[in-house]
Amino acid sequence: MRFSKQKRKPVRSWEKPGLSGxxxxxxxxxxxxxxxxxxxxxxxxxxxxxxxxxxxxxxxxxxxxxxxxxxxxxxxxRPEQLAQEIDTLDSSKEQLLKEEKLVEAKLEDVKHRLCSQFGVKGCYDITEGLFLRSKEAAAAVHLFEEETRRAQELLENTAQRHEQLQEKCQQLQQKRQRLKEELEKLGVQVTAQAQSKQEDGASPGEAANPKPFGVSEEKDPELPTEQGLIPS
Missing domain, CATH: 1.20.5 (Single alpha-helices involved in coiled-coils or other helix-helix interfaces)
Structure with a gap:
């Protein structure tokens, strides 16, 4: 009998005996x-x-x-599609115009009936009522209210300004009256002093030619400013 030789598997390096694992x-x-x-x-x-x-x-x-x-x-x-769309729009436009004319004709008919039934005044009142319910009337009312409000504000400002001016005029009149009274007092005092000096022994020429009262009045406005009698 022949023995078949068995192939040995190659021994790998890590499988060799004696090597570490x-x-x-x-x-x-x-x-x-x-x-x-x-x-x-x-x-x-x-x-x-x-x-x-x-x-x-x-x-x-x-x-x-x-x-x-x-x-x-x-x-x-496409040209064909555009032409078709244009025709459709034209036809719809014509239809809308016809409907608008029919509506206008119906409105005119209703208006004539109302005029014949209620007279011209009643027709006018109805037309006026329709206008008052319209958007144009609402816009006109809004503008009128706005103008009225502005006019009221202007009137209030003018009245306030008028009151301020009246107060200032009253203050100026009071100040003028006070200055006038002080000037009159100063004029009387200066006249009395001049007369007393003339009586005490003034020269005959000075006594013969006394200064008029107008001269003292012309110099009087300067005296209060020098003596500090006029309040600011």
Whole structure:
């Protein structure tokens, strides 16, 4: 019998007898770390692919929306479509004008009926009532109220100013009366002093030519200012 030769497995460095088990553990740890890194990178790649796929889908949706809008604009701006839209607008405009004319005719008919029923004055009153309920009447009333308010403010300011001026005039009149009284007192005193001097022994020429009262009155306004009798 022939014996088949069995192939021997290569003995690795960390499996050799007599060697320590630390290199084996270190290598296994390194392999595990590499596998973890590979798995992390693979997961990151998958996430990036998912993001890119989502971005591509969003871009395709936006592109489809823009293409649809462009298509709608292009269809709207076609000459045939524009002509059709213009015809539609013209027809609607004519219809609105006809309806407006019918409404005006009905209003005129109602107005004539009211005039015939209530007379000219009643028709005028109705027209006036309709105008008073309109926006133009409300705007006119608002403007009138605004002008009235401004006029009242101006009147109040003018009255206040008039009162202030009256008070000032009264104060000035009182001051003028007081100054007049003081000037009269000073004039009487100066006249009495001059007469007493003339009587006591003035010269005959001076006695013959006494100073008129007007001269003393002209100098009187200077005396209060020098003697400090006139209050400020």
């Amino acid at each position: 630390r290199p084996c553990r270190r290598n296994w740890t390194h392999v595990r770390e590499c596998k973890e890194r590979i798995s992390a990178l693979s997961s990151q790649i998958e996430e990036e692919k998912c993001k890119q796929r989502q971005l591509r889908l969003d871009f395709e949706e936006q592109l489809e929306d823009l293409m649809g809008q462009h298509k709608d604009l292009w269809e709207f701006h």
